[in-house]
Amino acid sequence: MKEPIFLKNARLVLTMDGGRILENASVRLEDGQISRAGEIERERGDEVIDCSSSVIIPGxxxxxxxxxxxxxxxxxxxxxxxxxxxxxxxxxxxxxxxxxxxxxxxxxxxxxxxxxxxxxxxxxxxxxxxxxxxxxxxxxxxxxxxxxxxxxxxxxxxxxxxxxxxxxxxxxxxxxxxxxxxxxxxxxxxxxxxxxxxxxxxxxxxxxxxxxxxxxxxxxxxxxxxxxxxxxxxxxxxxxxxxxxxxxxxxxxxxxxxxxxxxxxxxxxxxxxxxxxxxxxxxxxxxxxxxxxxxxxxxxxxxxxxxxxxxxxxxxxxxxxxxxxxxxxxxxxxxxxxxxxxxGLRGGRILPGMNADLAIVEVDPMLMPLRSDNLMSALVYSAVGQMVRGTIIGGEIVYLDDRLRNGESLKERYSELATEVDSSLVI
Ligand SMILES: [Zn+2]
CATH class of the missing domain: 3.20.20.140 (Metal-dependent hydrolases)
Structure with a gap:
């Protein structure tokens, strides 16, 4: 059983539920699913991730x-x-x-x-x-x-x-x-x-x-x-x-x-x-x-x-x-x-009961000015994948601030693989 996660105080949350965007909101994840989202409080035992300089979007x-x-x-x-x-x-x-x-x-x-x-x-x-x-x-x-x-x-x-x-x-x-x-x-x-x-x-x-x-x-x-x-x-x-x-x-x-x-x-x-x-x-x-x-x-x-x-x-x-x-x-x-x-997955929207598959996007200066009315255009026209700080799948943090689920650095693991590939696949 995974610990519940509390994504605290995100600047904006893109729910993909009829264009609804939450401001200064938190998202709580439990048993692999989204349990609540909005102006909510953490519960005892929650792992807290501060999202005050981030935007949360569906994965x-x-x-x-x-x-x-x-x-x-x-x-x-x-x-x-x-x-x-x-x-x-x-x-x-x-x-x-x-x-x-x-x-x-x-x-x-x-x-x-x-x-x-x-x-x-x-x-x-x-x-x-x-x-x-x-x-x-x-x-x-x-x-x-x-x-x-x-x-x-x-x-x-x-x-x-x-x-x-x-x-x-x-x-x-x-x-x-x-x-x-x-x-x-x-x-x-x-x-x-x-x-x-x-x-x-x-x-x-x-x-x-x-x-x-x-x-x-x-x-x-x-x-x-x-x-x-x-x-x-x-x-x-x-x-x-x-x-x-x-x-x-x-x-x-x-x-x-x-x-x-x-x-x-x-x-x-x-x-x-x-x-x-x-x-x-x-x-x-x-x-x-x-x-x-x-x-x-x-x-x-x-x-x-x-x-x-x-x-x-x-x-x-x-x-x-x-x-x-x-x-x-x-x-x-x-x-x-x-x-x-x-x-056929229950996901893609930040709503209670949906799979807790999410991405945490850092509010990079190059996304500014960022408001709820231009969030979607900022994500599509200005953002790049490297602005993602964290990725959560089935309520589990699989990537956060360069760390993978087993604690390894993503960059190091990637270069380890790339080096191995380079030595065995000569093109
Ligand atoms: Zn193809």
Whole structure:
């Protein structure tokens, strides 16, 4: 049982409950959940954290990422997509389970350092789960289904093993990771869809990311990408479709009918120059749930969700020629409330009964002047992840003032891992 925590006297608390912002308020956490928030007093036995120079916000969910690809950060940057992808695959062929575990840990450390409390990951799931347990982050993952990684049956049996092992885990959330339509045949897609429905777990997939994927599939199989997934039973209410820049409006109607979720990855799409258009405002009007993801540190090159929120709001305004197309509040909603809803978690809002997944953001001078009426824009347009001072997951402090849950320094642990990786992975 964790000690109750009393986050005392925060300058501002962003509840994400209909835009309500509390001033000079405290938040009490007990049994992994938020018990109270507002002008409240501490109770006997509470661990007190002074937040008088901080703002408290719900922890963010990185809804599409490949944490271990921190190992490939900066590799062949700015190259055309095909050449960039082939340099990724060349290095990935040489990754050992140990390197994948270390890479995942580095990714998760970067996330908790910048206020992310949960992620939807796609990469060496067993290694990532070990790393996530060490760091304390919530992570949804599953062994990726990619046909050249072995037969469909072999990959599915790994997927089932992961589900069995983590089905009742508090922080590891098993899902079916179907890599994409272009790395899987129809049989694999059908089986992936069946597994996620049978187990009632999410199905996470890259979809309509590039023009080549969409029109290549239409040439070979006669269907667009989202249409292909749907015809194989992979689009349903627990499906999580990342990218979608090249999906057509009638395919989005299918998504709406099925109740599937979308994930926007603005930085990755721009850096890789994949083109297309993720129509945030239209999808929101259709009632489709939209999360926000960094994608990997190879295509971003950061896992900082503050940067992602800014990129999303700016990209949408630019593409719609309209500054109201995505507000700061929209970016925050995608990063907090929607990310939790996509995973079926009770979180993303600072309200009693919600998971105690929070970030404590230092009021840096570069956020000033800061008031309740400009807090959301300060967080989206001015803040950076390094302003996060503390991250709490399930009522446990996993990061505070450079200390990790086991007392180690985050900076030291990160450089220890980076040094080890450098010596064993010569690129
Ligand atoms: Zn991806």
């Amino acid at each position: 963010m969910v990185n809804s599409h990422t490949h944490a271990a690809m921190v190992l490939l950060r900066g590799l062949n940057d700015d190259a055309p997509l095909e050449s960039w992808l082939s340099s990724m695959w060349k290095v990935e062929e040489r990754l050992t389970p140990d390197l994948e575990r270390m890479g995942a840990e580095m990714g998760f450390l970067e996330m908790i350092r910048t206020g992310t409390t949960a992620c939807i990951d796609m990469y060496g799931a067993f290694e990532a789960a070990e790393a996530a347990e060490r760091v304390g982050i919530r992570m949804a993952n599953g062994p990726p289904l990619i046909s050249n990684f072995g037969s469909t049956e072999e990959r599915l049996s790994q997927a089932r093993k992961f589900i069995e092992r983590y089905r009742h885990d508090e922080r590891i959330i098993p899902l079916v990771n179907l890599h994409s339509i272009y790395t899987n045949d129809e049989e694999a897609m059908i089986k992936a869809g069946e597994l996620s429905r049978k187990e009632d777990i999410p199905l996470h997939v890259h979809c309509s990311e590039t023009r080549k994927e969409v029109f290549g599939n239409r040439r070979e199989r006669g269907k667009l990408a989202l249409e292909e997934l749907d015809s194989n039973g992979c689009v349903w209410e627990r499906s999580i479709l990342a990218h979608l820049g090249w999906a057509s409006s009638w395919e989005f109607n299918t998504m709406r009918e099925r109740g599937a979720s979308a994930v926007h990855c603005p930085n990755s799409n721009q850096k890789l120059g994949t083109g297309g258009f993720f129509p945030y405002r239209d999808l929101k009007r259709m009632g489709i749930r939209i999360g926000l993801g960094t994608d990997s540190a190879a295509s971003n090159n950061s896992l900082d969700m503050f940067r992602e929120m800014k990129a999303m709001a700016l990209l949408q305004k630019g593409q719609y020629w309209d500054p109201t197309a995505a507000l700061a509040e929209d970016a925050l909603l995608c990063a907090t409330v929607n990310g939790n809803d996509i995973l």
